[in-house]
Amino acid sequence: MRRPNSSLRNTAREVEVFRRRSLLAALIVLVLIGVLAGRLVYLQIFEHDVFITRSDNNRIRVEPLPPNRGLIYDREHRILAENRPTYNLTMVREQASEVDQTLKRLIRILDLPDAMYDTLQSRSRQRQRPFEPALLLSDLTEDQIARIAVNRYRLPGVEVEAQLMRYYPDSRIMAHVLGYVGRISQADEKRIDSGNYAGTHYIGKTGIERFYEKALHGTAGVRRVETNARGRILREISRTPPKPGKDLTLTIDKDLQEFGAQLLKGKRGAIVAIDPRNGDILAMVSTPGYDTNQFVNGISSKAYQALQNDTDLPLYNRAVRGQYPPASTVKPYMALDGLETGVMNPSDTIYDPGYYKLPNGDRKYHNWLRWGHGRVDMHRAIVVSNDTYFYHLAHELGIDRIAPFMHKFGFGEDHSLDVWGASDGLMPSREWKRARYNKVWYPGETLSAGIGQGYWLATPLQMATAMTVLANRGHWVRPHLAKKVGDREVEPPFSDTPPDVELKNPDWWHLVIDAMQDVADKTQATGPGREYTMAAKSGTAQVFTLNKNQKYNAEELKEHLRDHALFSAFAPVKNPQIAVAVVVENAGWGSKNAGPVVRKLLDYWLLPRLKQEDRPGLLDQPVQESTQDVHD
């Protein structure tokens, strides 16, 4: 546009200019509207998928629905672990018109100390969003619930909320079998599918609760809810219900377990009882026990310290983690080894002067009876638990023939199916010693091994397992705790079951079992008045070393240096129904101190279950007179 030359008003030209400019403006408007339209096409057509997803994410929240944990029963369907509804008091701040007033009323209604006011006040504010329930009080009593119910109308926004919490009715005797659940820790987070555990507060920490965690837990459900921008739930869109965890039926017999715990009351010890026919673990006792319920909602550090500092080590599962020298309880297996390898014939005898000397050595390896048992054959060696005979046998066999044979009975390895945290024990061998200490194996160490001492360590579970194999005349069943997972029976054969122990001459089983029957008959604690046949072997394990974390205390030290009493047995001899191993720590002689436990336990279990064929009429025969009591 050039400046007009004329000073006159040129209306036509003005109109012309305006029309041109407004036409230009109209075109610009068109273009810009086109730009807007293009933008909308871009957002609504090309980017539509992105935004529809974003919009769904915006409004739809996925909420987990935690599954109910499976219950645990014993073999007779008696409850061992249940979910107890606990009642918590919550408050939705948004719904409580006057929070202060309501809290004050609450304190009056529940007779709480006035000092609670500040606590409740801060708890009511713990949730950031005013429509989320804040936890005021947990585990309400019936009385409290009733009082709240009556006064509900005066307590706007206050709710009683039910929550399921694990509860162990027989916590102390079942502690080591069941283990416990606890709050999910950071370490747990790493091993779980976080999606499946969203909304779940507890997870199996030890024992059965841990081993069968997956089955017990179940599968979390989800519900999709529509929320507004402030997160308030407006409606439920869909719901996938959770699959509750499977109930677990254990092989444990609660009564037997309880009885076993009674027998070991006040002592440190362990009992493992197995049904040799199928490997069912009937009882697995470790004393002292502890109350697992206090672990469920988080044990106080003070209480936990107390448990940890307890010199009786209640947290320690002696039945499956306690490693003891199996001592003389291994003599039957040693005898079998001797027979199988042909080193000894049943009728071979040795002369026992009270000690054994290695062929080129001066050192005397003493029999427990200092003056010796004189001439002993295999039967007598087992019955009187003659050490010299087994020193000789061990020396003849050598560790290279002992260790592999003992492996066949489960020593040195955990063969249990589902016992969480079971130790392997230790079956020493030449290779093991080289790997462990980089030292050669000495012949003297073979002698120690021959009587179940030295490096040899076994758990009560392993001792009972070995006894099971012996009772079955070599047939293996893996010991297990679960009888049913949900509706599915847990039954042998299990995979990885060790091969049956086969002897060149099956009669050798009877030879050894015969001797063990003699042991049972001649032992004061197990012999007299028994209505069923029993094969047994006692043991007394020497305590060589002091536990590192034990403090020096003259009284305690003395006690803790005493021998452990061991006793394993099975019965009835012909068709065994139960094999058992008992360890009583620092109790002294096995036959005297662990034997009665076994006898009472077997009486308790077998007497109601005895069939006529199992009753040999032993009662009619007097107990054989013997100048000396059988000994380990």
Add this chain to the structure above:
Amino acid sequence: MKETWSRWIRRSRRRYQRFDWATLNIDPWLLLMLLLIMAGGLMVLYSAGGESLLLVKAQALRLLLAITAMLVIAQVPPRLMMSLAWVFYLGVTLMLLAVDVIGAHAMGAQRWLEIPGLFRFQPSELMKLAMPMMLASYLARRQLPPGWMDLIFCVLLIIVPVGLIADQPDLGTSMLVSASAVFVVLLAGLSWRVVGVCALLVAAAMPLMWFNMHDYQQQRVLTFLNPESDPLGTGWNIIQSKTAIGSGGLWGKGWMQGTQSQLEFLPERHTDFIVAVLGEEFGLVGMTLLLFAYLILIWRGLYMAAQAPDTFGRLAGGSIVLTFFVYVFVNVGMVSGLLPIVGVPLPLISFGGTSSVTLLAGFGILMAVFGHRKMSPR
């Protein structure tokens, strides 16, 4: 019977043809488009306001008042408007000063004048009309196209009220007022060379403007450049509105089915961001219809302005129409993420009284200009 019907129809048609809208100074096209947009707007508002009939009723009442105002203004002769433009302009400027001194505060800004017990209103809204009228009135008396001296005088007329409005602070309104002024000058035929020089000057002044902006205004611009930087703060609005529009797709989620808006993710969903509700619930189809309606309205408006018999009418009318378009462009542009967030309502649809009244009053002026063309000599 049949014949009676057809006769009646024929007679009605003739009667209609004889009926001269122009005698009432009403443009039927403009009125029709306005009513269509407003009707659609009320529908969207019903949904956006959480199905509150109260909100719709209030808005309908205001629109009714605004239409009445429009029709009344349409009867005022443009000559009178031109001669009173000075008075109007001065009066509104004084009110703006008064706002600065005694105005009511709301939301951190000082925009309202309150007449106790009666009502409160924003004088800045009136300036949207006063400014183009003032400039049109001034330039109509000058020789066109405007020279440098005219331009400088115009800038002076612009700067005072715009400065006062920007100080409230109200970036949106000051921008719209400036735009309306610029349109007058441009339509008056300001040489493109001068326009180029001015554009360069404005560009040079940009950094200065930046440092004079309020923190929140700066924040808005920064957020516009990168909305994800503050997704829960200033970026929230733009993310949510884009999500609303984008998730609408071609056909939309259906009336009152927009999850973004119904679930309160969308802020200011019944005022400045209402177009996002429309985009979500009626999709691209709905949006295109709306833009098309606006386009027809603006074209018709420009045509009417071009038909105006005098310079004042042309300039004021043209400016009013183009300013109306700025509303549309800025609002839709900001809600769809093309432009930074500026408080500009969607004309005739956003909930709010003053802006509807001002807009329709503007169309009243346009109708007056168009309708009075036959009475004045060409």
